[in-house]
Amino acid sequence: MNGTIISLISLGALGFVFSVGLAVAAKKLAVEGDPRVDQINEALPGANCGACGFAGCRNFAESVAGGQAQPNGCPVGGAAVAKKIAEILGVETGEVPSRKVAQVLCKGGHAEATQRAEYNGPKDCRIANVTQGGDKGCTYGCLGFGTCVAACPFGAMEMNENGLPVVFEDKCTGCNKCVEACPRDIIILAGEEYGVHIRCRSLAKGKEVRSVCQVGCIACRRCEKECPTGAITVENNLAEINYDKCIVCRKCVKVCPTNTIEEQEGKPIIKPKVAIKA
Amino acid sequence: MKLKTFRGGVHPLYAKELTSHKSIREMKAPSILVVPLQQHIGAPTKAVVKPGDEVLMGQVIGETDQPVSAKVHSPVSGKVIAIEPRPHISGRSVLSVVIENDEQDRWVKLDTHFDPIQLSREEILAKIFEAGIVGMGGAAFPTSVKLKPPGQAKIDFLIINGSECEPYLTADHRMMIESPDDVILGAKLLAKAVGASKIIIGVEDNKLDAIKVLEEKKGSDAISIVALDTKYPQGGEKQLIKALTGREVPSHGLPFQVGVIVHNIGTAIATVEATRDGRPLIGRVVTVTGSGVSEPDNLYVRIGTPIKDVIEACGGFNGEPGKVIIGGPMMGLAQFDLDAPIMKATGGVLVFTQDETVQYDPMPCIKCSRCVDVCPAYLLPLRLEKYGMYDLWDEAADYGAMDCIECGCCTYICPSKRHLLHWIRLAKNEIVSAQRRQNS
Numbered sequence: 001m002n003g004t005i006i007s008l009i010s011l012g013a014l015g016f017v018f019s020v021g022l023a024v025a026a027k028k029l030a031v032e033g034d035p036r037v038d039q040i041n042e043a044l045p046g047a048n049c050g051a052c053g054f055a056g057c058r059n060f061a062e063s064v065a066g067g068q069a070q071p072n073g074c075p076v077g078g079a080a081v082a083k084k085i086a087e088i089l090g091v092e093t094g095e096v097p098s099r100k101v102a103q104v105l106c107k108g109g110h111a112e113a114t115q116r117a118e119y120n121g122p123k124d125c126r127i128a129n130v131t132q133g134g135d136k137g138c139t140y141g142c143l144g145f146g147t148c149v150a151a152c153p154f155g156a157m158e159m160n161e162n163g164l165p166v167v168f169e170d171k172c173t174g175c176n177k178c179v180e181a182c183p184r185d186i187i188i189l190a191g192e193e194y195g196v197h198i199r200c201r202s203l204a205k206g207k208e209v210r211s212v213c214q215v216g217c218i219a220c221r222r223c224e225k226e227c228p229t230g231a232i233t234v235e236n237n238l239a240e241i242n243y244d245k246c247i248v249c250r251k252c253v254k255v256c257p258t259n260t261i262e263e264q265e266g267k268p269i270i271k272p273k274v275a276i277k278a
Numbered sequence: 279m280k281l282k283t284f285r286g287g288v289h290p291l292y293a294k295e296l297t298s299h300k301s302i303r304e305m306k307a308p309s310i311l312v313v314p315l316q317q318h319i320g321a322p323t324k325a326v327v328k329p330g331d332e333v334l335m336g337q338v339i340g341e342t343d344q345p346v347s348a349k350v351h352s353p354v355s356g357k358v359i360a361i362e363p364r365p366h367i368s369g370r371s372v373l374s375v376v377i378e379n380d381e382q383d384r385w386v387k388l389d390t391h392f393d394p395i396q397l398s399r400e401e402i403l404a405k406i407f408e409a410g411i412v413g414m415g416g417a418a419f420p421t422s423v424k425l426k427p428p429g430q431a432k433i434d435f436l437i438i439n440g441s442e443c444e445p446y447l448t449a450d451h452r453m454m455i456e457s458p459d460d461v462i463l464g465a466k467l468l469a470k471a472v473g474a475s476k477i478i479i480g481v482e483d484n485k486l487d488a489i490k491v492l493e494e495k496k497g498s499d500a501i502s503i504v505a506l507d508t509k510y511p512q513g514g515e516k517q518l519i520k521a522l523t524g525r526e527v528p529s530h531g532l533p534f535q536v537g538v539i540v541h542n543i544g545t546a547i548a549t550v551e552a553t554r555d556g557r558p559l560i561g562r563v564v565t566v567t568g569s570g571v572s573e574p575d576n577l578y579v580r581i582g583t584p585i586k587d588v589i590e591a592c593g594g595f596n597g598e599p600g601k602v603i604i605g606g607p608m609m610g611l612a613q614f615d616l617d618a619p620i621m622k623a624t625g626g627v628l629v630f631t632q633d634e635t636v637q638y639d640p641m642p643c644i645k646c647s648r649c650v651d652v653c654p655a656y657l658l659p660l661r662l663e664k665y666g667m668y669d670l671w672d673e674a675a676d677y678g679a680m681d682c683i684e685c686g687c688c689t690y691i692c693p694s695k696r697h698l699l700h701w702i703r704l705a706k707n708e709i710v711s712a713q714r715r716q717n718s
Contacts, residue, residue, distance in 0.1 A: 117614035120637045122697045127704050132369030132611060139370060 036065045036088055043084040045076050049153050051175035064089070072096045076173035100174035100189040102157070102167045106142040107199040107260065108213040109162030113138055116212075129183040137212030140202040142186050151181035195248045195267025196241065198223075200260045203236045217260045223252035229272055244273040281483055283507035284517040286654040288687045290445045290510055290608065292484065296567050296574040297448045302456055304578040305591045307354050307379050311582035312364045313339065314374045317621040318412040319419045320346035325375055331358045334386045336558050339375050348420040348622075349410035352377060353560040353580035355384040365615040367604045367624070374619070377582070394553035395466055402471040402553060409552035410622075411559050414544030415439060415513065416605060418623035421545055425471045427534035435523055436474035437540045438465045440481040440488065441506055441513040444606025447626040449563040450543040452576045454481070454488035457547060458495040464546025465501065467553055472539050477501045478522050484508040510608060511685040515540045517654050529681050544625070559622055566592045570599045570629030579620050586616035588627055600635035603628040608686050641694040649688035649698060655681045659688035659698045666701030671712060674705035682706060 040061035048056040052073045054063055063069040064085060071085040072094045079096040086093040114137035121131050125147040128134035134143045144163035156171035157178060165178075169192060179187045186201055198217060202209050206218030219237040231245035232252055239260075248270055253263045316322035323340030327333060333352040340350030356379045363371035391397065397405070407422040427433065438461065442450040454461055465477045481489050483505045492503045506512050506521055516527045518540060525536040533540055544562060551557045560581055567574040572593030579588055585602065589595065603610035604624055620627075649659035657678050665674035679702055688698040 117612075122640075122700050124700075124704070126707070127697075127700045130703060130707055131700070132614070134369075135614075 034062075034065050037061050039088045040064055040085050043077075043081055043088065044074060045081070045173070047076065047153055047173070047175075049076060049173065049175040049177065051075050051173065051177075070094050075100065076175060098191040098193055101169045101172040101192045102174065102178050102187050103190050103197050103199075104142065104148075104165050104167060104187055105197065105199050105201050106140075106164065106186045107215040107262065108136075108138060108141045109144070109160070109164040111162055112215045113141055113213040114211075126181075126183045138202055138204075138209070138216065140184060140200075140204065141213065141216075143184065147181045147183070148178035148187060151177045153177060190243055193248070193267060193270055194241075194243050194246055195264040196246060196250060196253060196261060197264075198232070198239050198241055198252075198261050200238065203238055205237055209237075215258055215260055218258055220257060222255040222257065223261060226251045226255045231272075247272050281505055281507040282480075282521045283509055283512065284514075284520045284654055285656070286652045286687065287509040287511060287517070288652050288690050289508075290690060292445045292508070293567075294446065294448050294451070294484065296446070297565050297576055298451055298485075300448075300452070300575050302452050302563050302576045302578055305580075305583070305588065307381070307383075307580045308583050308587040309379050309381075310359075310584075311353055311377045311379060311580060312374045312584060312617070312619045313350060313353065313377065313582035314364070314366055314372045314619065314621060315340045315350055316372055317350065317418060317581070317623065318348045319417065320344065320348070320423075322373070323347060323350050325361050325373070327352075327358050327361075327375065329358050329360050332356075333358060333377060334384050336386045336388070336560060338558075339377075346420060346423050348412045348422075349408065349558070350375075351410055351558040351560050353582050354379040355382055356380040365618045367611055367613060367618045367621065369611075369614070374582075388556035390556050391554055394550070395463070395470065397467075397553060399471055399473070402467055402549075405553045405556075406471070406549060409548065409558040411545060411548045411552060412622050413542055414548065414562060414623055414625070415542035416609065416623050416625060418621070421541070421549070424539065424541075425468070427472075427532075427539070431534045431537070433472045433474045433534060433537055433539050434476060435538045436465065436469040436472060436477045437518060437522055437538060438468075438477065438479040438543060438546055439513050439515075439518055439540050440479055440485070440492075440543050441518060442485070442543075443482060443508075443510045443513040444608055444610075444626070445510070446567045446628055447565045447606050448567075449565045449576055449625050451485050451488055453543050453547055453563055454485070455491055458488075458491045460547045460550045461492065461543060462495055462497070462501065463554075464548075464550045465541075466498075467549050468539075468541050468546060469500075474539065475500065479503045480506050480512075480518055480522050482506050482508045482512055510687065511654055511683070514654060514683050514685060516683065529678065562620070562622065562624070564588065564620060564624060565626040566629075567626065568603075568629040568631075569634065570596055570602075570631045571627075572596045581622055582619045584617050584619050585613065585627055588620060589616070589629065595629065596631070598632055599629050600632035601630045603630070608690070609684065638695040640696040643694055643696060646693060648691045648693065652687040652691045654685060654687065655683055657682060659702060662705060663696065663698045663701045666705040669708075671705060671708045674702075675709045679705045679709060 044057040052060045054060040072082040074081050078099045082093045082096050116137045117135045119135035123145045125143040125145045128143045133139050146159045148165050149157040156168045157165050160166050174189050200217035202216045209216035219234050221234050223232045224234050229245045231242045250263050253261045321344035323342045326341045327339050335355045337352045339352050356377050359378050360376040364374040366372035411421040412418040469477050519538050548559050564579045575592050602613045662679050682702050686699050
């Protein structure tokens, strides 16, 4: 009985002394932080994706408050976040670039492209790519093991039944993670307003492309001739779009014989970013 | 007496008895040969012939001015019919010279030399470069570059690698038995070219007949023939140096830093052919084996012969093939296109039947540490595998991923059938590309 009381009192007294000490230390030794950093951090999406080029959201917030970064530096947050940060700092937003989303430039899934071998290594595109170039007939196309999907921190990608990744553009933040993960450089970031994409990266000649894939670019140059703004050029057996000149008129989609060029619903005709020579 | 060896390693099924007793047979050159312009580590060569040109046997068709590269020669006389990307054993298309054989084997003028050992060091090096010789054990590093170590490195040991530790392969074994004089002379020439005073020929003790023949022919005390324990990867460069000299090549280092240069049996014989006969490297001995081949054999094959012709020369497939591998079963490359040609460093064509190529799904790691026990590079494969799986490249580099020699012992021994080497190789690739990004 006696022992219990003594220990209760002594422990209680110790606890009291330490709590007073901590309370005093918290007031006396407090570091004056920039309150704006916390406010900016609150306004940021908080995914720590690193797309801004800084080590996470907090680091970006500190850099903006310190003047090393611009309020419009978060590509994930876009205009809304830039506006909030500008308000906190009391400065101009600056020009907010349009939101970028990932585009998968390959249409050759299981149904369209041939298999040349049976691959039974780990299900990872990067490994398949260094193991004899993988099992797909096309050495430029999507390997289909979903390394990009695994890399996406926002759940904006999914493998479809045809063995190709699908991007949910409403969830995509343009953080570049999938672009870095893809060993074949199939994924690119394009402004979300662009609704026409050439979904092929094969540099092989037309005949070789035809032998391994039904929907690959055969470099027939019909799109290049059809394009009113000169946005499409064919080089190294592959058509490529210069998005700065594209007006999303969809004329190339209609002439493409292999359906390589794809249009997306709900993206209207726009003005080109750069002046087009007549 | 305890045989010399290294720490770790595995004892796979060797199956060398399929071909070890069969003498080397020259295969008739096929009608169409595909000679890749890159068959070595380093810069590709540039074609110096055009489609339609007549070429002679031994004529240079791929020329180079790069520091690390090796010339390519025509393996037959005939006509160039195309220069275009063709299938390559690496799985990608490589620019190749396609030659139509006129079956006359007309040689270019050869610069023969009765007693090549009288040649000076520079002359030997020049002849090796002219002949386009590369390391014929598999890595295909240009020999003339390897014989000129950078800086003032003093080389005192030349090791000739006759261990042939890859299961199934017997090409080096047969070469040692059938041309021991050339092996000894080649070793002396290579030692002279690099300035080494001592020569060691290391042979695994499953080739006692070869040891006996070489012992009879060596004729000099500067050469010693050493029997090694039969264990994979005994022929790994660093493992062989450790076993024979006790020296350890430092991490991220190369053998010349410890005063040793290692060359393969095939390279020694090619050196003799280049200096004595003036013949460039246009053919090599290939073991065609495995239960998927009707008549396994050791063949002398011209460089550029498509794999399917080589298998045809051995009686074709025995039943339905399951897997065709270029090289040995441990480190070889599985093929999907049998139009790919034999190259300078191709030591074997191995065909497995379907029953032999059963695949297992990997199971969870039980931390039995067998991979650690067998790793000849003193690494922790299970740890490196996890780092590879979770993209932790810096950690993988800290744990010595770059010292991995990709021998595959860890994957071979794993009771859970995990793909350890695949992930380690991925980590190595990512580390190298990260370094490249940093440097650029």
